Amino acid sequence: MRMWRNFVDLGAGLWTTLRQLGRISTVSYPEAPLNLPPRWRGRPTLTRDPDGDERCVACQLCSAVCPTRCIELQAGERADTRRYPLTFRINFSRCIYCGLCEEACPTLAIQLLDEFAFSKQHHADFIYEKDALLIDGTGKHPHYNFYRHSGVALGDKNKGEGINEKPPVNVRSNLP
Protein backbone atom coordinates (compact mmCIF):
# COMPACT_ATOMS: atom_id res chain seq x y z
CA MET A 1 0.00 0.00 0.00
CA ARG A 2 2.75 2.39 1.00
CA MET A 3 4.78 1.42 -2.04
CA TRP A 4 1.81 2.02 -4.29
CA ARG A 5 1.40 5.49 -2.82
CA ASN A 6 5.10 6.14 -3.43
CA PHE A 7 4.66 5.25 -7.08
CA VAL A 8 1.65 7.53 -7.39
CA ASP A 9 3.61 10.36 -5.78
CA LEU A 10 6.52 9.74 -8.12
CA GLY A 11 4.22 9.93 -11.11
CA ALA A 12 2.60 13.08 -9.81
CA GLY A 13 6.00 14.72 -9.41
CA LEU A 14 7.10 13.72 -12.89
CA TRP A 15 3.86 15.00 -14.35
CA THR A 16 4.30 18.30 -12.54
CA THR A 17 7.68 18.91 -14.12
CA LEU A 18 6.54 17.73 -17.52
CA ARG A 19 3.65 20.20 -17.44
CA GLN A 20 6.20 23.00 -17.07
CA LEU A 21 7.95 22.00 -20.30
CA GLY A 22 8.23 25.08 -22.48
CA ARG A 23 6.39 27.46 -20.15
CA ILE A 24 9.26 29.90 -20.16
CA SER A 25 9.17 32.84 -17.82
CA THR A 26 12.56 34.23 -18.83
CA VAL A 27 12.38 37.48 -20.80
CA SER A 28 15.30 37.80 -23.22
CA TYR A 29 15.50 41.41 -22.20
CA PRO A 30 17.66 43.32 -24.62
CA GLU A 31 16.05 41.56 -27.59
CA ALA A 32 12.50 41.31 -26.29
CA PRO A 33 10.73 44.35 -24.85
CA LEU A 34 10.37 44.47 -21.11
CA ASN A 35 6.87 44.86 -19.72
CA LEU A 36 7.36 47.28 -16.87
CA PRO A 37 4.73 47.62 -14.16
CA PRO A 38 2.71 50.87 -14.35
CA ARG A 39 4.18 52.26 -11.15
CA TRP A 40 7.75 51.51 -12.13
CA ARG A 41 10.18 54.01 -10.66
CA GLY A 42 12.84 54.75 -13.23
CA ARG A 43 14.98 57.80 -13.71
CA PRO A 44 13.44 61.10 -12.50
CA THR A 45 12.62 63.43 -15.38
CA LEU A 46 11.13 66.91 -15.66
CA THR A 47 7.92 66.96 -17.66
CA ARG A 48 5.99 69.67 -19.46
CA ASP A 49 2.33 70.53 -19.16
CA PRO A 50 -0.10 69.87 -22.04
CA ASP A 51 0.50 73.38 -23.38
CA GLY A 52 4.19 72.64 -23.77
CA ASP A 53 5.42 74.84 -20.98
CA GLU A 54 7.63 73.40 -18.29
CA ARG A 55 5.77 72.40 -15.16
CA CYS A 56 8.48 72.99 -12.59
CA VAL A 57 7.95 76.11 -10.50
CA ALA A 58 11.27 75.81 -8.66
CA CYS A 59 9.69 75.45 -5.23
CA GLN A 60 12.67 73.39 -3.97
CA LEU A 61 10.41 70.78 -2.33
CA CYS A 62 12.00 67.90 -4.22
CA SER A 63 15.42 69.08 -3.26
CA ALA A 64 14.35 69.41 0.36
CA VAL A 65 12.72 65.98 0.57
CA CYS A 66 15.45 64.09 -1.23
CA PRO A 67 17.04 61.71 1.29
CA THR A 68 20.35 61.59 -0.55
CA ARG A 69 20.47 65.32 -1.36
CA CYS A 70 21.03 64.65 -5.00
CA ILE A 71 18.73 67.33 -6.42
CA GLU A 72 19.95 70.87 -6.73
CA LEU A 73 18.20 73.76 -8.46
CA GLN A 74 18.12 77.51 -8.69
CA ALA A 75 14.89 79.43 -9.10
CA GLY A 76 14.28 82.08 -11.72
CA GLU A 77 11.26 84.25 -12.44
CA ARG A 78 9.74 85.24 -15.72
CA ALA A 79 8.28 88.61 -16.60
CA ASP A 80 4.74 87.32 -15.82
CA THR A 81 5.92 86.31 -12.31
CA ARG A 82 5.80 82.62 -13.21
CA ARG A 83 8.72 80.83 -11.58
CA TYR A 84 10.95 78.32 -13.34
CA PRO A 85 14.25 76.57 -12.58
CA LEU A 86 17.27 78.42 -13.91
CA THR A 87 19.36 75.31 -13.35
CA PHE A 88 18.20 71.88 -12.34
CA ARG A 89 20.77 69.26 -11.53
CA ILE A 90 20.35 65.63 -10.36
CA ASN A 91 23.30 63.50 -9.40
CA PHE A 92 22.22 60.01 -10.46
CA SER A 93 25.17 58.32 -8.86
CA ARG A 94 23.51 59.24 -5.56
CA CYS A 95 19.84 58.91 -6.51
CA ILE A 96 18.19 55.87 -4.91
CA TYR A 97 14.97 56.03 -6.96
CA CYS A 98 12.80 56.33 -3.86
CA GLY A 99 10.27 58.55 -5.60
CA LEU A 100 9.91 61.01 -2.74
CA CYS A 101 10.62 63.93 -5.09
CA GLU A 102 7.73 62.81 -7.25
CA GLU A 103 5.44 62.65 -4.24
CA ALA A 104 6.55 66.05 -2.99
CA CYS A 105 6.16 67.86 -6.30
CA PRO A 106 3.04 70.07 -6.20
CA THR A 107 2.91 70.59 -9.95
CA LEU A 108 3.61 66.96 -11.00
CA ALA A 109 6.68 68.21 -12.78
CA ILE A 110 9.28 65.71 -11.57
CA GLN A 111 8.27 62.15 -12.41
CA LEU A 112 10.05 58.82 -12.22
CA LEU A 113 9.47 57.45 -15.70
CA ASP A 114 10.50 54.10 -17.16
CA GLU A 115 14.14 54.66 -18.06
CA PHE A 116 16.26 52.38 -15.89
CA ALA A 117 19.14 51.04 -17.96
CA PHE A 118 21.69 53.78 -18.14
CA SER A 119 25.31 53.29 -17.30
CA LYS A 120 28.36 55.50 -17.59
CA GLN A 121 32.09 55.18 -17.35
CA HIS A 122 32.60 57.96 -14.85
CA HIS A 123 30.65 59.22 -11.88
CA ALA A 124 30.77 62.73 -13.26
CA ASP A 125 28.72 61.63 -16.25
CA PHE A 126 25.84 60.79 -13.93
CA ILE A 127 25.26 64.45 -13.09
CA TYR A 128 22.37 65.42 -15.33
CA GLU A 129 21.69 69.08 -16.08
CA LYS A 130 18.34 70.61 -16.85
CA ASP A 131 18.57 70.20 -20.63
CA ALA A 132 19.06 66.45 -20.15
CA LEU A 133 16.32 66.15 -17.54
CA LEU A 134 13.56 68.12 -19.26
CA ILE A 135 11.55 66.02 -21.71
CA ASP A 136 8.99 67.17 -24.22
CA GLY A 137 6.12 64.98 -23.00
CA THR A 138 3.70 65.13 -20.11
CA GLY A 139 4.75 61.89 -18.48
CA LYS A 140 2.19 59.97 -16.43
CA HIS A 141 -0.33 62.83 -16.18
CA PRO A 142 -1.22 63.85 -19.72
CA HIS A 143 -3.91 66.47 -18.91
CA TYR A 144 -2.70 68.10 -15.76
CA ASN A 145 -1.66 71.71 -15.87
CA PHE A 146 -0.95 73.28 -12.49
CA TYR A 147 -1.71 76.84 -13.57
CA ARG A 148 -5.14 75.86 -14.92
CA HIS A 149 -6.08 74.72 -11.40
CA SER A 150 -4.33 77.25 -9.24
CA GLY A 151 -5.76 80.60 -8.31
CA VAL A 152 -3.11 82.46 -10.15
CA ALA A 153 -3.84 84.84 -12.96
CA LEU A 154 -2.24 83.91 -16.23
CA GLY A 155 -2.06 85.74 -19.51
CA ASP A 156 -5.31 84.26 -20.83
CA LYS A 157 -7.17 83.69 -17.58
CA ASN A 158 -8.03 85.66 -14.52
CA LYS A 159 -8.31 84.48 -10.94
CA GLY A 160 -11.23 82.09 -10.48
CA GLU A 161 -11.57 81.10 -14.14
CA GLY A 162 -9.56 77.92 -13.99
CA ILE A 163 -10.67 74.29 -13.66
CA ASN A 164 -12.48 73.54 -10.37
CA GLU A 165 -11.64 77.03 -9.33
CA LYS A 166 -14.05 79.20 -7.38
CA PRO A 167 -14.14 82.94 -7.91
CA PRO A 168 -12.11 84.73 -5.25
CA VAL A 169 -13.94 85.80 -2.17
CA ASN A 170 -14.00 89.41 -1.16
CA VAL A 171 -12.31 89.21 2.22
CA ARG A 172 -13.99 92.37 3.44
CA SER A 173 -17.56 91.22 2.71
CA ASN A 174 -16.73 87.79 4.15
CA LEU A 175 -16.34 89.11 7.65
CA PRO A 176 -18.76 87.89 10.30
Place this chain on the structure above:
Amino acid sequence: MRLFLMILGMLLTTVILLGVAGFLVFAERRVLAFLQNRLGPNRLGPLGVGQALADALKLMSKENFVPDFADPVLYRAAPVLVAFSVLASFAVVPLDQHFSWAGNWNIGLLFILAMSSLNAYGVFMGGWASGNKFSLLGAVRAVAQLVSYELPLGLALLGVVLLSGSLSLNGIVAAQSLPFIVLQPLGFVIFMIAGVAETHRLPFDLPEAESELVAGFNTEYGGMRFGYFFLGEYLGMTLIAVLTALLYLGGWHGPWLPGWIWLLIKTGAVIFVFFWLRATLPRPRYDQLMGLGWKVLLPLALFNIMATALAAALWRLA
Protein backbone atom coordinates in the same frame (compact mmCIF):
# COMPACT_ATOMS: atom_id res chain seq x y z
CA MET B 1 45.42 -1.79 -45.30
CA ARG B 2 42.51 -3.47 -43.63
CA LEU B 3 44.04 -2.83 -40.22
CA PHE B 4 44.63 0.81 -41.09
CA LEU B 5 41.01 1.27 -42.15
CA MET B 6 39.85 -0.40 -38.97
CA ILE B 7 41.93 1.90 -36.79
CA LEU B 8 40.66 4.90 -38.75
CA GLY B 9 37.09 3.70 -38.29
CA MET B 10 37.56 3.23 -34.58
CA LEU B 11 39.05 6.71 -34.31
CA LEU B 12 36.06 8.08 -36.18
CA THR B 13 33.66 6.22 -33.87
CA THR B 14 35.43 7.62 -30.84
CA VAL B 15 35.35 11.16 -32.18
CA ILE B 16 31.64 10.84 -32.97
CA LEU B 17 30.98 9.53 -29.46
CA LEU B 18 32.91 12.44 -27.97
CA GLY B 19 30.78 14.76 -30.06
CA VAL B 20 27.65 13.03 -28.80
CA ALA B 21 28.82 13.47 -25.21
CA GLY B 22 29.53 17.16 -25.77
CA PHE B 23 26.16 17.62 -27.39
CA LEU B 24 24.44 15.81 -24.53
CA VAL B 25 25.97 18.19 -22.00
CA PHE B 26 24.44 21.04 -23.93
CA ALA B 27 21.16 19.20 -24.52
CA GLU B 28 20.83 18.45 -20.83
CA ARG B 29 21.28 22.09 -19.89
CA ARG B 30 18.73 23.12 -22.49
CA VAL B 31 16.11 20.48 -21.65
CA LEU B 32 16.56 21.04 -17.94
CA ALA B 33 16.05 24.76 -18.48
CA PHE B 34 12.85 24.13 -20.43
CA LEU B 35 11.59 21.92 -17.63
CA GLN B 36 12.37 24.67 -15.12
CA ASN B 37 10.73 27.57 -17.01
CA ARG B 38 14.11 28.87 -18.13
CA LEU B 39 15.71 29.27 -21.52
CA GLY B 40 19.13 27.74 -20.92
CA PRO B 41 22.22 28.47 -23.00
CA ASN B 42 20.86 29.94 -26.24
CA ARG B 43 23.50 32.46 -27.23
CA LEU B 44 26.15 30.62 -29.21
CA GLY B 45 25.24 29.28 -32.62
CA PRO B 46 21.78 28.10 -33.74
CA LEU B 47 19.67 27.35 -30.64
CA GLY B 48 22.86 27.61 -28.60
CA VAL B 49 24.47 24.42 -29.92
CA GLY B 50 27.82 26.19 -30.02
CA GLN B 51 27.80 26.12 -26.23
CA ALA B 52 28.91 22.47 -26.39
CA LEU B 53 31.98 23.51 -28.38
CA ALA B 54 32.69 26.41 -26.06
CA ASP B 55 32.51 24.17 -23.00
CA ALA B 56 34.84 21.63 -24.60
CA LEU B 57 37.32 24.34 -25.59
CA LYS B 58 37.22 25.79 -22.11
CA LEU B 59 37.96 22.42 -20.51
CA MET B 60 40.75 21.68 -22.98
CA SER B 61 42.46 25.03 -22.55
CA LYS B 62 42.66 24.76 -18.77
CA GLU B 63 45.81 23.80 -16.93
CA ASN B 64 46.33 20.11 -16.20
CA PHE B 65 47.05 20.47 -12.54
CA VAL B 66 48.08 17.68 -10.16
CA PRO B 67 47.75 18.61 -6.49
CA ASP B 68 50.75 18.06 -4.20
CA PHE B 69 48.89 15.69 -1.95
CA ALA B 70 47.60 13.50 -4.76
CA ASP B 71 49.06 10.20 -5.91
CA PRO B 72 50.39 11.36 -9.28
CA VAL B 73 50.13 8.09 -11.22
CA LEU B 74 46.69 7.00 -10.11
CA TYR B 75 45.43 10.57 -10.27
CA ARG B 76 46.38 10.71 -13.93
CA ALA B 77 45.20 7.21 -14.74
CA ALA B 78 41.71 7.35 -13.21
CA PRO B 79 39.94 9.66 -15.68
CA VAL B 80 41.42 7.81 -18.63
CA LEU B 81 40.18 4.52 -17.21
CA VAL B 82 36.68 5.92 -16.74
CA ALA B 83 36.49 7.32 -20.26
CA PHE B 84 38.11 4.20 -21.74
CA SER B 85 35.80 1.72 -20.07
CA VAL B 86 32.70 3.50 -21.31
CA LEU B 87 34.06 4.05 -24.80
CA ALA B 88 35.10 0.40 -25.02
CA SER B 89 31.57 -0.71 -24.11
CA PHE B 90 30.28 0.96 -27.25
CA ALA B 91 32.22 -1.54 -29.36
CA VAL B 92 29.52 -4.14 -28.85
CA VAL B 93 26.60 -1.76 -29.35
CA PRO B 94 25.08 -2.27 -32.78
CA LEU B 95 23.52 0.68 -34.58
CA ASP B 96 21.88 -1.65 -37.03
CA GLN B 97 21.94 -5.34 -37.86
CA HIS B 98 25.11 -5.01 -39.94
CA PHE B 99 26.50 -1.84 -38.46
CA SER B 100 28.64 -2.40 -35.40
CA TRP B 101 32.16 -3.40 -34.39
CA ALA B 102 31.27 -6.47 -32.33
CA GLY B 103 27.49 -6.66 -32.29
CA ASN B 104 27.55 -10.38 -32.93
CA TRP B 105 30.06 -11.11 -30.20
CA ASN B 106 28.55 -13.91 -28.15
CA ILE B 107 29.50 -12.33 -24.80
CA GLY B 108 28.53 -8.76 -25.66
CA LEU B 109 26.32 -8.20 -22.65
CA LEU B 110 28.91 -9.68 -20.29
CA PHE B 111 31.51 -7.40 -21.80
CA ILE B 112 29.36 -4.36 -21.06
CA LEU B 113 28.85 -5.47 -17.46
CA ALA B 114 32.59 -6.06 -17.09
CA MET B 115 33.36 -2.63 -18.48
CA SER B 116 30.91 -0.98 -16.14
CA SER B 117 32.70 -2.68 -13.23
CA LEU B 118 35.96 -1.32 -14.57
CA ASN B 119 34.31 2.09 -14.57
CA ALA B 120 33.79 1.72 -10.83
CA TYR B 121 37.54 1.12 -10.47
CA GLY B 122 38.26 4.33 -12.33
CA VAL B 123 35.93 6.32 -10.11
CA PHE B 124 37.38 4.81 -6.97
CA MET B 125 40.94 5.38 -8.11
CA GLY B 126 40.17 9.00 -8.86
CA GLY B 127 38.65 9.61 -5.46
CA TRP B 128 41.34 7.71 -3.63
CA ALA B 129 44.27 9.27 -5.47
CA SER B 130 43.01 12.79 -4.93
CA GLY B 131 44.00 12.65 -1.27
CA ASN B 132 40.97 14.66 -0.26
CA LYS B 133 38.31 13.75 2.29
CA PHE B 134 35.43 14.70 0.05
CA SER B 135 36.89 12.76 -2.83
CA LEU B 136 37.43 9.72 -0.66
CA LEU B 137 33.88 9.84 0.67
CA GLY B 138 32.57 10.24 -2.85
CA ALA B 139 34.66 7.36 -4.07
CA VAL B 140 33.52 5.09 -1.24
CA ARG B 141 29.95 5.96 -1.99
CA ALA B 142 30.49 5.41 -5.70
CA VAL B 143 31.91 1.95 -5.22
CA ALA B 144 29.23 0.89 -2.76
CA GLN B 145 26.54 2.22 -5.05
CA LEU B 146 27.97 0.70 -8.22
CA VAL B 147 28.47 -2.69 -6.60
CA SER B 148 25.03 -2.84 -5.05
CA TYR B 149 23.24 -1.68 -8.18
CA GLU B 150 25.21 -3.87 -10.53
CA LEU B 151 23.46 -6.89 -9.02
CA PRO B 152 19.88 -5.90 -9.84
CA LEU B 153 21.12 -4.57 -13.18
CA GLY B 154 22.70 -7.88 -14.10
CA LEU B 155 19.76 -9.88 -12.76
CA ALA B 156 17.30 -7.76 -14.73
CA LEU B 157 19.39 -8.36 -17.84
CA LEU B 158 19.27 -12.07 -17.13
CA GLY B 159 15.53 -12.00 -17.78
CA VAL B 160 16.18 -10.65 -21.26
CA VAL B 161 18.89 -13.23 -21.82
CA LEU B 162 16.53 -16.01 -20.73
CA LEU B 163 13.91 -14.88 -23.20
CA SER B 164 16.21 -14.35 -26.16
CA GLY B 165 18.68 -17.15 -25.47
CA SER B 166 21.60 -14.99 -26.54
CA LEU B 167 24.21 -12.75 -24.95
CA SER B 168 25.08 -10.86 -28.13
CA LEU B 169 23.19 -7.65 -28.63
CA ASN B 170 22.40 -8.49 -32.25
CA GLY B 171 20.88 -11.76 -31.12
CA ILE B 172 18.81 -10.10 -28.41
CA VAL B 173 17.40 -7.51 -30.79
CA ALA B 174 16.71 -10.18 -33.40
CA ALA B 175 14.70 -12.13 -30.80
CA GLN B 176 12.38 -9.19 -30.18
CA SER B 177 9.48 -9.53 -32.54
CA LEU B 178 7.62 -8.15 -29.55
CA PRO B 179 9.66 -5.58 -27.57
CA PHE B 180 10.79 -7.07 -24.27
CA ILE B 181 9.27 -4.18 -22.33
CA VAL B 182 5.95 -5.95 -22.84
CA LEU B 183 7.27 -9.30 -21.59
CA GLN B 184 9.58 -7.85 -18.94
CA PRO B 185 7.92 -4.73 -17.51
CA LEU B 186 9.36 -5.34 -14.05
CA GLY B 187 12.78 -6.04 -15.50
CA PHE B 188 12.58 -2.83 -17.50
CA VAL B 189 11.79 -0.73 -14.42
CA ILE B 190 14.58 -2.39 -12.44
CA PHE B 191 17.00 -1.89 -15.30
CA MET B 192 16.12 1.79 -15.62
CA ILE B 193 16.48 2.51 -11.89
CA ALA B 194 19.70 0.53 -11.62
CA GLY B 195 20.94 2.19 -14.80
CA VAL B 196 20.41 5.65 -13.36
CA ALA B 197 22.29 4.57 -10.24
CA GLU B 198 24.98 2.87 -12.32
CA THR B 199 25.80 6.06 -14.21
CA HIS B 200 25.48 7.98 -10.92
CA ARG B 201 23.13 10.48 -12.43
CA LEU B 202 20.53 12.37 -10.48
CA PRO B 203 18.63 11.47 -8.37
CA PHE B 204 21.30 8.87 -7.51
CA ASP B 205 24.28 11.18 -7.84
CA LEU B 206 25.50 10.57 -4.30
CA PRO B 207 29.12 10.00 -5.37
CA GLU B 208 29.19 13.58 -6.65
CA ALA B 209 26.51 15.23 -4.52
CA GLU B 210 27.47 18.88 -5.03
CA SER B 211 25.53 20.05 -2.02
CA GLU B 212 27.24 17.79 0.52
CA LEU B 213 30.51 16.51 -0.96
CA VAL B 214 31.53 19.52 -3.08
CA ALA B 215 31.91 17.34 -6.17
CA GLY B 216 32.65 13.95 -4.64
CA PHE B 217 35.28 11.89 -6.38
CA ASN B 218 36.14 14.62 -8.89
CA THR B 219 36.59 17.45 -6.40
CA GLU B 220 40.31 17.73 -7.12
CA TYR B 221 39.98 17.36 -10.85
CA GLY B 222 40.05 20.22 -13.32
CA GLY B 223 40.58 20.85 -16.99
CA MET B 224 40.48 17.94 -19.37
CA ARG B 225 40.87 15.36 -16.57
CA PHE B 226 37.56 16.56 -15.21
CA GLY B 227 36.41 16.53 -18.81
CA TYR B 228 37.18 12.80 -19.01
CA PHE B 229 35.05 12.11 -15.95
CA PHE B 230 32.31 14.21 -17.44
CA LEU B 231 32.65 12.36 -20.71
CA GLY B 232 32.47 9.06 -18.89
CA GLU B 233 29.30 10.10 -17.13
CA TYR B 234 27.49 11.32 -20.22
CA LEU B 235 28.64 8.46 -22.40
CA GLY B 236 27.61 6.10 -19.63
CA MET B 237 24.17 7.66 -19.72
CA THR B 238 24.11 7.22 -23.50
CA LEU B 239 25.21 3.63 -23.09
CA ILE B 240 22.43 2.85 -20.63
CA ALA B 241 19.94 4.58 -22.92
CA VAL B 242 21.12 2.63 -25.96
CA LEU B 243 21.00 -0.59 -23.97
CA THR B 244 17.47 0.18 -22.83
CA ALA B 245 16.48 0.79 -26.43
CA LEU B 246 18.20 -2.37 -27.64
CA LEU B 247 17.19 -4.74 -24.86
CA TYR B 248 13.69 -3.60 -23.99
CA LEU B 249 12.34 -1.26 -26.65
CA GLY B 250 12.96 -3.42 -29.69
CA GLY B 251 16.21 -1.89 -30.91
CA TRP B 252 16.05 -1.04 -34.60
CA HIS B 253 12.69 -2.69 -35.17
CA GLY B 254 10.06 -0.23 -36.25
CA PRO B 255 7.91 0.65 -39.23
CA TRP B 256 8.72 2.95 -42.17
CA LEU B 257 11.98 4.48 -41.00
CA PRO B 258 15.41 2.85 -41.36
CA GLY B 259 16.53 0.85 -38.35
CA TRP B 260 19.28 3.09 -37.04
CA ILE B 261 16.93 6.10 -36.98
CA TRP B 262 14.49 4.08 -34.87
CA LEU B 263 17.30 3.21 -32.52
CA LEU B 264 18.33 6.86 -32.25
CA ILE B 265 14.74 7.94 -31.58
CA LYS B 266 14.33 5.35 -28.84
CA THR B 267 17.70 6.24 -27.31
CA GLY B 268 16.82 9.92 -27.38
CA ALA B 269 13.53 9.23 -25.63
CA VAL B 270 15.29 7.32 -22.86
CA ILE B 271 17.87 10.10 -22.50
CA PHE B 272 15.02 12.57 -22.18
CA VAL B 273 13.66 10.45 -19.34
CA PHE B 274 17.06 10.74 -17.66
CA PHE B 275 16.91 14.54 -17.92
CA TRP B 276 13.32 14.51 -16.77
CA LEU B 277 14.20 12.49 -13.67
CA ARG B 278 16.98 14.94 -12.94
CA ALA B 279 14.59 17.88 -13.16
CA THR B 280 12.07 16.23 -10.86
CA LEU B 281 13.49 14.07 -8.14
CA PRO B 282 15.52 15.07 -5.09
CA ARG B 283 18.55 13.07 -4.04
CA PRO B 284 17.76 10.29 -1.52
CA ARG B 285 19.70 9.78 1.68
CA TYR B 286 22.54 7.30 1.43
CA ASP B 287 20.91 4.61 3.56
CA GLN B 288 17.74 4.98 1.52
CA LEU B 289 19.75 4.42 -1.64
CA MET B 290 21.35 1.28 -0.20
CA GLY B 291 18.00 0.11 1.17
CA LEU B 292 16.36 0.52 -2.21
CA GLY B 293 19.13 -1.42 -3.91
CA TRP B 294 19.36 -4.36 -1.52
CA LYS B 295 15.90 -4.61 -0.01
CA VAL B 296 13.68 -3.74 -2.96
CA LEU B 297 15.43 -4.04 -6.29
CA LEU B 298 17.44 -7.19 -5.60
CA PRO B 299 14.46 -9.30 -4.40
CA LEU B 300 12.34 -7.93 -7.20
CA ALA B 301 15.01 -8.79 -9.74
CA LEU B 302 15.30 -12.31 -8.33
CA PHE B 303 11.54 -12.70 -8.45
CA ASN B 304 11.60 -11.42 -12.03
CA ILE B 305 14.13 -14.06 -13.08
CA MET B 306 12.24 -16.87 -11.38
CA ALA B 307 8.95 -15.81 -12.90
CA THR B 308 10.54 -15.45 -16.34
CA ALA B 309 12.21 -18.83 -16.10
CA LEU B 310 9.00 -20.46 -14.93
CA ALA B 311 6.97 -18.84 -17.69
CA ALA B 312 9.55 -19.82 -20.29
CA ALA B 313 9.58 -23.40 -19.06
CA LEU B 314 5.78 -23.60 -19.10
CA TRP B 315 5.75 -22.09 -22.57
CA ARG B 316 8.10 -24.76 -23.80
CA LEU B 317 5.99 -27.49 -22.23
CA ALA B 318 2.77 -26.24 -23.71
